[in-house]
């Protein structure tokens with residue numbers, strides 16, 4: 085049995101022509117930002133990929149099928165339909181069987197990307213090991229999926245609502261390479277640095293393309309992580325949000341917020357505390373990351389040809 089994939093016209097043409105394609109998640113549209121910022125940002129993210137010489141393929145679930153590339157109309161529908169469920173890797177088989185819409189996380193999007201034969205995926209913030217995971221065992225399925233799907237993942241690290249030190253430990257243990265592109269540190273979404281040094285730095289896109297291919301040629305079955313920090317003028321200082329995050333983590337525990345709902349809960353707490361400044365920084369890092377992913381996917385396609 086095959087899972088039905090529905091390609092947008094733009095993505096189908098790109099695949100036929102051998103053009104580089106960058107897959108993108110849709111959970112950020114339904115759960116990351118409010119309307120109309122979500123729709124506008126999704127369009128700007130796609131345009132950033134196009135401007136850097138690749139074709140965007142935003143992934144979603146609809147009516148028992150996986151959408152590989154959303155139309156203008158689809159983006160608007162995902163951005164405005166209330167209650168579209170967050171679909172991570174373990175939810176995907178059930179939501180596909182039930183029908184209806186689903187917004188894919190990083191984990192389910194890389195599954196879809198691999199099924200569709202796409203080698204690049206971009207998200208500004210991956211899921212990771214949550215603060216307090218030694219008690220809650222809350223580790224995002226994104227990390228586990230990186231051990232299984234052969235996709236290059238371009239991101240701005242992960243939000244500092246997570247435990248980024250433990251997140252890097254997990255990736256090391258499971259042989260998921262982490263390379264900072266033209267920077268030294270592991271970024272923290274809209275913060276330029278998490279304060280942690282990245283295991284590797286690479287400045288040349290073609291060297292990076294070769295490193296990605298080497299990872300797979302060595303027999304590794306999983307993903308390869310490339311990080312790119314947000315531009316300094318769009319960034320938020322880490323120490324500015326740290327106390328808000330620590331407080332929100334404690335409040336979430338008191339209020340019994342956990343599991344699937346925790347990421348959105350913590351992000352919204354930071355948005356309120358920064359009076360919307362983090363939401364703006366959030367949009368900037370999404371667009372910037374997608375642009376870099378488009379450049380790297382294009383360089384990768386060139387190196388392979």
Ligand code: PSU
Nearest residue numbers: 111116189190209210211224225243344
């Ligand atoms: N991290 C962020 N912002 C996000 C997410 C993660 O900084 O919006 C979203 C992504 O869709 C990611 C998902 O794949 O949350 C991870 O959720 P969980 O921690 O429940 O696995």
Ligand code: MN
Nearest residue numbers: 222223224343
């Ligand atoms: Mn979780």
